[in-house]
Amino acid sequence: MTMKSYISFIIFMTLTSVSAQHIVPQSIEKEIKTALDYYPDLIDTQIEFRFKKEIKKSTMQARPRFGSFFKSRKNREYVVLISKTFKIEDKKFLTKNIPSDVLVGWIGHELGHIVDYQNRSKTDLIWFGFKYLFSDNHIVEAERAADTYAVAHGMEDYILKTKDFILNHSEIMPTYKLRIQKYYLSPDEIMVMVNDRDKAIEASSNFLN
Numbered sequence: 556m557t558m559k560s561y562i563s564f565i566i567f568m569t570l571t572s573v574s575a576q577h578i579v580p581q582s583i584e585k586e587i588k589t590a591l592d593y594y595p596d597l598i599d600t601q602i603e604f605r606f607k608k609e610i611k612k613s614t615m616q617a618r619p620r621f622g623s624f625f626k627s628r629k630n631r632e633y634v635v636l637i638s639k640t641f642k643i644e645d646k647k648f649l650t651k652n653i654p655s656d657v658l659v660g661w662i663g664h665e666l667g668h669i670v671d672y673q674n675r676s677k678t679d680l681i682w683f684g685f686k687y688l689f690s691d692n693h694i695v696e697a698e699r700a701a702d703t704y705a706v707a708h709g710m711e712d713y714i715l716k717t718k719d720f721i722l723n724h725s726e727i728m729p730t731y732k733l734r735i736q737k738y739y740l741s742p743d744e745i746m747v748m749v750n751d752r753d754k755a756i757e758a759s760s761n762f763l764n
């Protein structure tokens with residue numbers, strides 16, 4: 556490679572990897588980028604990833620930015636809040652120190668929520684937020700939808716690692732494990748989903764041939 560083409564290659568890489576649409580804290584930049592690579596459909600969507608001191612009952616939370624709520628769907632903006640700390644029993648750990656792949660899976664799940672939100676109209680989204688506050692069944696539906704979108708985008712390996720980290724970590728509080736089991740897809744369900752997805756891809760590629 557000549558010097559000139561090398562330099563333009565570097566410039567090209569810098570431009571493509573640092574998207575103007577995505578605001579990302581440096582300490583987990585690599586993990587966010589890895590997850591975003593699975594979601595080319597979100598390339599033009601404004602998303603800010605931001606650390607927060609603490610989030611009630613969860614580690615990460617994706618939501619539409621309030622100020623963009625009444626904009627058109629195309630211009631809707633999102634925030635992914637990430638709790639600075641992660642509690643295992645009575646010990647607190649920094650979220651940025653969670654194993655890299657586990658973090659990627661976690662972020663992939665949040666991006667699944669954003670795809671879900673993008674598919675909803677304004678009124679639908681208001682209803683959605685309302686029901687999330689008051690209906691347990693609705694939380695189950697929303698969380699499973701996020702997992703489903705992540706698997707549909709090919710992130711199953713990461714999603715499974717995240718689940719394994721939570722469910723098989725002996726020191727994670729049983730109440731948190733129960734919450735995960737209650738609201739999210741199980742590893743077995745994910746495997747079934749991956750099989751179905753691959754069968755569908757195979758069927759459609761046969762059809763296209």
Ligand SMILES: [Zn+2]
Pocket residue numbers: 664665668698701
């Ligand atoms: Zn979720």
